Amino acid sequence: MDARILKEFRAIVGAPGLITEAEQLSTYECDGLTMFRVLPLAVLLPTSTEQVQAIVRVCHREKIPFVARGSGTGLSGGALPVANGIVISLARMNRILEVDLPNQRVIVEPGVMNLSVTLRVAPDGYFYAPDPSSQQVCSIGGNVAENSGGAHCLKYGFTTTHVLGLEVVLPDGSLVHLGDRTVDRPGYDLPGVFVGSEGTLGIATKAILRIMKKPEVIQVLLAAFNSTNEAGAAVSGIIAAGMLPAAIEMMDNLAIQAAEAAVQANYPNCGGLLLVELDGNAPEVETLMEEVADVCTKCGAWEIHVAQSDAERARVWTGRKAAFAAVGRLAPAYIVQDGVIPRTALPHVMSEIVRLSAEVGLRVANVFHAGDGNLHPLVLYDDAVPGQPKAAENLANDILRLCIKAGGSITGEHGVGEEKKMFMAEMYAEPDLNTMQLVRCAFDPENLSNPDKVFPRPRLCGEKPGVYEPHPLELAGIAQRF
Amino acid sequence: MPAASGVMTQVSWPELAEIVGKENLRAATAADAIDGVQPQMVAEPGTAEDLARALRWAHDVGLKVAPRGGGTKLGWGNPPVACNLVLSTARLNRVLEHAWADMTVIVEAGCLVADLQKTLAAHGQQLALDPLWPERATIGGILSTNDSATLRVRYGSLRDLIIGITAALPDGTLAKSGGKVVKNVAGYDLSKLYTGALGTLGVIVQAIFRLYPLPRESRSLSFSGTPESLGQLLLAVQASKLTFTGLQLRAAPGSAQLDIRFDGTAAGIQAQVKQVQQIAGSMAASDAPANTWTSHQANWNGADPALVAKFSVLPAQFAAVCALVERAAGAQSLAWKLVVQSVGTGYARLEGSEQGLRTALLAMRDELAKMGGTLVALGCPVAVKRGLDVWGPPSDAQPLMVRIKQRFDPDGTLNPGRFIGGI
Numbered sequence: 001m002d003a004r005i006l007k008e009f010r011a012i013v014g015a016p017g018l019i020t021e022a023e024q025l026s027t028y029e030c031d032g033l034t035m036f037r038v039l040p041l042a043v044l045l046p047t048s049t050e051q052v053q054a055i056v057r058v059c060h061r062e063k064i065p066f067v068a069r070g071s072g073t074g075l076s077g078g079a080l081p082v083a084n085g086i087v088i089s090l091a092r093m094n095r096i097l098e099v100d101l102p103n104q105r106v107i108v109e110p111g112v113m114n115l116s117v118t119l120r121v122a123p124d125g126y127f128y129a130p131d132p133s134s135q136q137v138c139s140i141g142g143n144v145a146e147n148s149g150g151a152h153c154l155k156y157g158f159t160t161t162h163v164l165g166l167e168v169v170l171p172d173g174s175l176v177h178l179g180d181r182t183v184d185r186p187g188y189d190l191p192g193v194f195v196g197s198e199g200t201l202g203i204a205t206k207a208i209l210r211i212m213k214k215p216e217v218i219q220v221l222l223a224a225f226n227s228t229n230e231a232g233a234a235v236s237g238i239i240a241a242g243m244l245p246a247a248i249e250m251m252d253n254l255a256i257q258a259a260e261a262a263v264q265a266n267y268p269n270c271g272g273l274l275l276v277e278l279d280g281n282a283p284e285v286e287t288l289m290e291e292v293a294d295v296c297t298k299c300g301a302w303e304i305h306v307a308q309s310d311a312e313r314a315r316v317w318t319g320r321k322a323a324f325a326a327v328g329r330l331a332p333a334y335i336v337q338d339g340v341i342p343r344t345a346l347p348h349v350m351s352e353i354v355r356l357s358a359e360v361g362l363r364v365a366n367v368f369h370a371g372d373g374n375l376h377p378l379v380l381y382d383d384a385v386p387g388q389p390k391a392a393e394n395l396a397n398d399i400l401r402l403c404i405k406a407g408g409s410i411t412g413e414h415g416v417g418e419e420k421k422m423f424m425a426e427m428y429a430e431p432d433l434n435t436m437q438l439v440r441c442a443f444d445p446e447n448l449s450n451p452d453k454v455f456p457r458p459r460l461c462g463e464k465p466g467v468y469e470p471h472p473l474e475l476a477g478i479a480q481r482f
Numbered sequence: 483m484p485a486a487s488g489v490m491t492q493v494s495w496p497e498l499a500e501i502v503g504k505e506n507l508r509a510a511t512a513a514d515a516i517d518g519v520q521p522q523m524v525a526e527p528g529t530a531e532d533l534a535r536a537l538r539w540a541h542d543v544g545l546k547v548a549p550r551g552g553g554t555k556l557g558w559g560n561p562p563v564a565c566n567l568v569l570s571t572a573r574l575n576r577v578l579e580h581a582w583a584d585m586t587v588i589v590e591a592g593c594l595v596a597d598l599q600k601t602l603a604a605h606g607q608q609l610a611l612d613p614l615w616p617e618r619a620t621i622g623g624i625l626s627t628n629d630s631a632t633l634r635v636r637y638g639s640l641r642d643l644i645i646g647i648t649a650a651l652p653d654g655t656l657a658k659s660g661g662k663v664v665k666n667v668a669g670y671d672l673s674k675l676y677t678g679a680l681g682t683l684g685v686i687v688q689a690i691f692r693l694y695p696l697p698r699e700s701r702s703l704s705f706s707g708t709p710e711s712l713g714q715l716l717l718a719v720q721a722s723k724l725t726f727t728g729l730q731l732r733a734a735p736g737s738a739q740l741d742i743r744f745d746g747t748a749a750g751i752q753a754q755v756k757q758v759q760q761i762a763g764s765m766a767a768s769d770a771p772a773n774t775w776t777s778h779q780a781n782w783n784g785a786d787p788a789l790v791a792k793f794s795v796l797p798a799q800f801a802a803v804c805a806l807v808e809r810a811a812g813a814q815s816l817a818w819k820l821v822v823q824s825v826g827t828g829y830a831r832l833e834g835s836e837q838g839l840r841t842a843l844l845a846m847r848d849e850l851a852k853m854g855g856t857l858v859a860l861g862c863p864v865a866v867k868r869g870l871d872v873w874g875p876p877s878d879a880q881p882l883m884v885r886i887k888q889r890f891d892p893d894g895t896l897n898p899g900r901f902i903g904g905i
Contacts, residue, residue, distance in 0.1 A: 102717050103796040125723070147667045154664075160671070161642050176879045182794040182826050183639070184628065184678075186858050186873040187902045188883050192641050192674025196667050216723040236583055242606055242695035280725050284750025340663040342584040372665045373584070412665035420668075427668055428658070435657035436670040438889040442882065454669065 001041040001086075005062060009044055009086075012054045017092070019043040028087050031072045031079040032134075036418050040067070040081035047092045049167060049175065049205040055088055056203065057173030065451045068203045070110060070142030073134045075336060076417030078145065078198045078453060085451075088203060090141045096120055097206070105164070105181055106209045110141025114148075117209060126211045129156035132413065133321040144204050147196030149413035151247040151320065152277070154371035156212070158413070160195040165208035168194060171201075171444040181208055193439060198415050199450035201443040215279035218246070219289055220313050223296040224270035224303040228252050228366065231272035232346040234299035235370045238276065239343070241295060243288055248371035249275040254330065255323050255365040255378070262326030265319025268303045274370070275320060277313075323367045324378065330365065331380035333389070335396045338414040339403030343373040352402050353377060360395045362388070374412035375403070401426065416454045425456045437461075493543055493566075495523060501535045502527040506573070514568050516548055516900075517561035517864045524550075524568040530590075530648065530656060530687035533569065537685060538654030540567050541895045547652075548897055549681040551592060551623030554615045558627055558860050559680050559900035560872055571622050574687060577601045579662075585693040586645065586662050591622030591686045602693060610637035610694040614779050622686040628678030631778045632743070635824050636727040637694060640677050646690030647673035649683070652895040656687070664692045675886070682901045683890040697745030701755060702728065702770035705740045705762055709733050712740040713801035716824060718761050720797060724754050729824035732777055733804045735817075741774045777821040781831040782861060785817075789832045789839040790861030791846065796826055799853055803828070810845040814838030829860075840866045847874055873902035 001020070010018050019025060020042050029037040041064075046052045059066045065085035072079055081087050094111035101124055106117055114135040117128040131150035132138055138148070143159045144166065156162075165179035179191035194201055225231040231250050238245065251259065251273045259265055267273055276292050278285045293304050307313045327334050341349050350366070357364040365378040377399050381392035400410050400423055410416070410423045424433060433455060441461035443449075499507045502525045510521040527533040540547050545566040550556065571592035578588040582605035589598055595609070595616035602608055613619055613629035623629075625647075630639040637643065646660035649672070659672035676686055705715060712731055719729060719742065728743030742758060744751045759767055773780065782790055795803050800822055807830045811818035816838050822828025832842055843866070847857045851874075859872040876883075880903050887894075887905045899905075 100796075102721070102798045104720070105796075125721075147671075149665060149667075157638060157642055158665070158667075160674070161638055170882070176882055177877060178879055180854070180856075182796060182855055184792075184794045184827055184856075185877070186856055187877065187879065188683075188886060189628075189641060189674045189678055190879055190882065192677070193670060193672070196671055213721065213723055215725070239585060240583065242698065244695060280746070281723070281750050281753055283753045284747045287747045287749055340665050342581060342586070342663055344581070344583045369665070373663055374665045407661070408663045409661055409666035409668050411668050412663070413667055416668055424669060427661075431655045431657045432659065433669070435651065435655060435890075436659065436672065439670050439672070439675065439886065442885040442889045 005058065005064070006042065008058055009042065009055065012051055013044050013046050017045040017047070019045070028069065028072070028081060028089070031069070031074040031077060033075050033077040033417070033419055036077045036080050038081045038083050040085060040087045043087045043089055045089045045092050049169065052088065052169045052203055052205050053173050053175055056169050056171065059086065059448055060172045060446065063446065063448065065448050067450050068141070068145070068199045070139030070145070071113070071137050073138045074142060074146060074415060074417065075338070076411065076415040076419045078415050078417035078450070080418045082451060090139065090203070093205065101126065103181070104211050106211055108140050108207055108209060110139060110144070110204050110207065112140050114138050114140060114143055117211070121211050125214050127214050128209060128211050129162055130159045133324065140207055140209070141204055144195050144207055145197065145199045146413065146415040149369070149374070151249055151369060154248060154369065155244055155246040160192060162210045163191055163195050163207055164210055166191050166194055166204045167206035169203045169205055171446065171449040179208065198417060198454050200440060200454055202449055217282045217285045218277065218279040218313065219285055220307040220316050221276045221289060221292055221296070222267065222305045222307065222316060223274045223276070223301040224268035225272040225274065225299070225301050226270065228272035228350050229347045230300040231274045232350070232370065234274055234296045234301065235343065237295035237299055238292055241291060243291065245276050245292070245371060246279045247275070247277040249320055250368040250370040251320070251323065252366040254363060255327070255367045258326035258330050258365060259319040259323050261329050263318050263322045265315055267319055270303070275316060320367070324376070327365050327378045327380065331363070331382060333381050333383040335379045335392050337375065337377045337379070337396050337399055338411045339375045339377070339400050339408060340412040341373045341375065341403050341406040341408035343370070345406040345408070346370070346373065349375070349402050349406055353399055356395055356398055360391050362392055362395055364395070369412070372412070373408065418453055421454055421456050424454070493545065498523070498525060498536060498539055501539060502532055510568060516556055516565055517867065519562050519565045521548065521565045521568050523566070524570055526570040526573050528573045530574065530650065533571070533574065533685060533687055534650035534654045534656045537569060537650050537652060540569070541652040541893060545895070546898055547895050549622070549626070549685040551620030552594065552615070552618045554619045555623060555627050559897070560904070561864060561867060561899070562897060563899035569685060571620060571685070571687070578688070580605065581662070582607060586664070586690060587693055588662060588688065588690045589621050590688055591620060593621050595619050595621065595624060603696060606696050607693040608696050609643065609691055611640065611643060612775065614782070621689055625677050625686055625689060626679060626681045630827070632728040632730060632775045632823060635729055641674045643691050644673045644677060644689055645692050647676055647686060648688040649676055650685045650687055652891050652893065660690065662690050680897060680901050682887060682897045682905055684896070697727070699748050699751055700743060700745045701751050702741060702743040702774055703755065703758065703767040704770040704774060705765045705767050707738060707740070707765055709738045709801045709804035711765065712738050715740055715762055715765065716800060717798060719758060720824060722757065722761055724758060728775055730777070730821055731800050732819070732821045734819035735808070738804065741770050743775065778829055781819065781821055781829045784831060785833050787833070787836050787839060787863045788861065789843055789859060789866065791830045791843065791857050792827065792860050793830060793850060793855060793857045794827045795850065795853060795855035797824055799855065802853065806846060806849045810842040810849070813845070814842045816842055836863055836865050839863070871903065876903040
């Protein structure tokens with residue numbers, strides 16, 4: 001990288017905030033998806049919004065692409081660096097700036113860990129609802145980029161529901177405030193567009209979060225079935241009875257074995273395990289839990305257990321949240337997918353996954369957010385065996401195509417990133433993608449902010465859009481356009 | 483026809499008749515005017531494709547277009563700079579797919595909210611939203627105006643309920659975003675961008691929503707007191723572990739009530755009613771009258787001229803808002819009442835002279851701005867609208883919003899001037 005520019009960067013973030021040594025840079029060459037690796041020209045670690053702005057202004061002037069990075073736990077290669085660009089790590093912007101309990105708002109910098117928000121407000125009985133499995137290490141900024149979900153988004157919604165406002169450095173270095181502490185700020189819902197844009201529209205430097213009151217009672221039921229189909233029928237039965245649990249999770253036998261080996265969650269050894277969490281006021285949870293147990297029994301559950309204490313509930317969830325990493329005990333390598341299907345397509349899609357898995361001769365462990373149809377098939381393989389990595393990749397891709405065919409999505413919470421961008425053209429038609437590009441061009445006409453992610457191929461924003469008609473207020477000299 | 487006499491002579495309306503069918507194109511009447519701006523024609527295409535073609539035709543010949551659903555909120559926004567053609571979604575009124583086991587619905591934009599709810603109720607489900615005038619308002623209309631009311635505290639607003647959208651752009655593109663699964667982060671979430679955009683970016687032709695079960699049982703209580711004491715009660719209720727599905731404050735000169743609604747099982751409701759009464763202490767509760775939860779709608783009825791302003795503040799500011807509205811109304815000798823939901827949004831209604839309404843509007847807006855709140859004049863005499871932006875002052879994101887508008891609608895075909903800052 002040009003010494004003149006490096007000098008400028010050093011002046012902004014100081015020597016400790018600038019990484020250019022190849023060995024240190026390699027820490028940043030990939031995110032949680034390690035199959036893609038690119039060494040950036042430099043990594044910058046700003047400590048303030050002003051520094052982020054100054055860095056981005058230089059990038060804009062010099063046409064240097066940049067990739068923002070939180071904790072690097074993303075699973076779709078969203079934080080993969082660009083070879084001719086820099087990485088801007090928000091890890092040092094990690095302060096909780098304000099806690100406003102009466103209005104249930106918390107204002108944070110992007111490098112704050114997801115779980116830190118809940119830990120900060122838990123003593124007062126509040127929590128921050130989005131709870132991705134990586135919540136101990138993933139950052140709010142990363143959650144904002146990916147619109148992260150988690151097991152409890154079935155009832156409480158995704159990151160986008162809980163982010164009311166953002167301070168954002170746009171790709172030209174200007175600073176804007178999207179949304180606010182109050183809801184329904186007049187104008188376009190730009191936080192709604194920015195959350196989940198995977199770093200392609202700019203860099204969030206502050207987030208206004210909504211926190212919630214912890215429910216009076218939380219109970220988790222474990223039900224053991226012979227198959228995922230039986231467990232799936234129970235899920236449909238619960239929904240048909242008009243109940244909305246806080247979470248419904250499903251694991252198949254391979255996933256159960258892995259979780260057991262890793263954290264001894266005391267799961268029954270069965271073909272399909274269902275975790276159903278209900279929360280709310282005590283008499284209601286009690287009534288509904290009985291109904292859930294009834295539905296499960298009718299659908300073939302041969303063991304039902306309700307976790308009563310906080311400690312027992314925590315152990316149950318530890319098993320589920322550790323499932324991805326635990327699968328590492330079953331095979332040297334694995335690919336995790338994130339497809340979504342309409343819940344009712346589950347039996348069909350599951351039997352197809354079993355068929356494909358047998359055809360290729362690779363095992364697939366299945367962990368689902370069953371309540372909202374979000375599948376996490378884990379394709380197990382041995383990267384030392386020639387041909388297996390490719391076969392595993394093909395199998396994972398075929399599973400995504402199954403999801404698209406079933407009317408679903410290629411990603412429920414991990415993002416498109418680098419990994420799935422070619423699938424965007426299978427999920428959406430050309431006009432759909434072109435229309436999304438209009439948003440991109442309004443935010444980032446020079447294509448500098450995390451370029452070449454999400455969309456299948458690089459696009460140009462073209463000539464400047466047409467001239468706009470003046471408002472009567474402008475003509476009258478009362479208002480002016482900026 | 484003052485607004486667009488320039489283009490009128492060159493327009494070949496039979497071309498549009500060919501696209502939408504002769505019987506679906508009619509001359510506009512005075513009832514079709516928007517804030518006194520008179521369109522020439524009203525077209526009612528029967529399919530999304532025809533609507534997109536009609537929009538493209540209008541764009542290509544240089545007409546200005548106002549999309550319209552039920553027309554219940556046609557007066558919202560600034561007066562349009564011009565309007566030649568009303569593009570109605572009235573015939574796009576079908577519920578295309580209610581996948582009740584997946585708790586999703588695909589519905590056309592012109593479907594009436596009440597009609598959709600009736601279809602969903604057959605399987606014990608609902609679009610968990612109680613917008614204004616559901617018997618006359620359409621899905622596209624409530625989306626474009628981002629309408630929400632008392633259920634929001636539990637289920638969120640439309641941005642939280644919509645999972646997929648299809649819209650027609652001025653160049654005739656029909657584009658979708660999202661899909662029919664609840665969880666989906668593939669690509670930009672344009673459904674949120676169109677929601678609340680007042681039809682300035684595209685014409686919504688179809689939407690997909692996540693659904694919720696209808697409650698098994700429901701009970702509502704009302705507490706009376708001063709705005710200050712009820713504001714305190716509201717904060718105490720919010721800080722409790724109660725799981726309410728409605729929580730609002732109503733106020734008028736000399737009276738104020740707090741309403742709370744519990745849905746769920748009989749045992750659950752009973753336990754919560756007991757708890758809320760404990761929290762309220764000496765404040766007496768009564769069962770809320772049936773029309774309690776349509777108070778936001780009642781605020782649109784009364785004597786003219788009137789101003790109905792939507793405000794948004796933080797929950798801890800409710801008592802201050804009551805005082806502020808009372809002060810602004812009192813200074814101009816205006817009648818007033820307000821209803822505010824615990825999420826912070828509410829409607830204030832003021833009645834009196836146009837000059838008084840205008841002065842009060844600006845006074846309330848100034849004071850709210852100091853508190854970090856906002857105020858939008860939704861129901862407002864045209865004379866009061868002139869010379870001010872009903873949306874209030876734009877934020878530092880306004881240039882970005884203008885750039886988005888320019889990308890989606892570079893020639894300013896859709897609802898020109900009606901949105902914030904003249905968008």
